[in-house]
Amino acid sequence: MTPAPKPPMRATLVAAALQLFTERGFEQTTVDDIVALAGVGRRSFFRYFPSKESVVFPDHEGCLRQMTEFLADPEGDAADPVDRVNDAARLVLRMYTNDPEFSVRRYELTRQVPALRSHELSVVRRYENTLANYLRARFAARPDGRLRADVIAAAVVAAHNHALRTWLRSGASIDPDAEVDHALAYVTATWPDRQDREPEKDTSPADDVVVMVARRGTPMWRVVQGVQGVLD
Amino acid sequence: MTPAPKPPMRATLVAAALQLFTERGFEQTTVDDIVALAGVGRRSFFRYFPSKESVVFPDHEGCLRQMTEFLADPEGDAADPVDRVNDAARLVLRMYTNDPEFSVRRYELTRQVPALRSHELSVVRRYENTLANYLRARFAARPDGRLRADVIAAAVVAAHNHALRTWLRSGASIDPDAEVDHALAYVTATWPDRQDREPEKDTSPADDVVVMVARRGTPMWRVVQGVQGVLD
């Protein structure tokens, strides 16, 4: 019973679709072509995929669920929030590296077809929203917590996607983990872990203060520059 | 000849579409409904808008062109790159605040209709790409220049959109510029300008000073928040 003699419908449809898309192009392939090649009824296609585009991203739903579960695990609340969302982003990388050939083929397709790019954007947005929601909860007590959460989530996604694209453009020939580690390290360096001082504790010694003097009209960057490195 | 007695077709279509979309919903409105209300032929709709969704974002094309021209101006190469893309992002804010009622109505619509959210994502992505391309050129000499460009562009867009959403959710009742200034100041504080600039700004009168006192360990955003609005 272990060797399934009937390939599951989903996989059959994905294989047929990808083959036709790469052979003759996305727009030039109709859903009828796909189901004809797969040997199933047209109705079945839309039973498994909500749209013609979604068949190109068959595993994102599962990955998104996995990310949500990962971030819901209360175990992770001990870790630094930025590290946590970095690890969550690595789940997406893992999904891509699980099937490198498929990922590279999909990358080529997506680069060329606007409809697929648009669909991918929606998927990425859902990842980013998931990360942002997590950070919002972690930053709830801080001032501008939501702003920080949105910006950091966007930065993490951008860094991850930068590394992912680099890996895909290389044809999956370089080390993806090293690429993503490097990109996410930049994010971590930008927002370093201050977790060792627990949040909002004003019990720190009050005698150690910094005084910043600035003229009115001084641009904000100059103030920040002056204080940078002295505060901590 | 100056006062046009015939309202231009574009504006007529946008008005008719928005009215029907808000009255009976986006999906429940067909293109035929729109052109019937506008009193024009169906063919004319697709002469002016490539899709049913794009009629909801009639001014983004012009804004994108404006942003591209702004960043192409060699005058701006003297400024800090992050400041420059911040100012570019403010162009988008300006487009929204030019017609607050329309923007708020569109925001409500977009929130409810997935197809419109997806279309908006594509537009935002083009802004982000434009900013990232500019930063890539500015950071070409630096190590990891492309990575930095992508991450900072994403952060700027996220901060801008955070402020924009806050303003839209308020029903355009709060000060949009203050909101965006605050959000972008966080980005500026995150990547402060460390390049020495010409001391032209230091010729301002020296008698008007601001004193900021902070404990060591205070996060930078808190300093920025405290000084915000006092410096200028």
Add this chain to the structure above:
DNA sequence: GCCCTCAGGGTACTCAGTTCCTGCTCAAAA
């Protein structure tokens, strides 16, 4: 035997978007 469920298939419909053609209008040329 019967009944229930459910994955799959088929048909017909709506509507977005495209293609091709036609008609109108204005304006310069003849």
Add this chain to the structure above:
DNA sequence: TTTTGAGCAGGAACTGAGTACCCTGAGGGC
């Protein structure tokens, strides 16, 4: 005045994605 040409608007017909509704057959428990 007529003619020609360019450009905009309307309209008819077509493709194809996605949906609604209904049918079939294979199990599976009683």
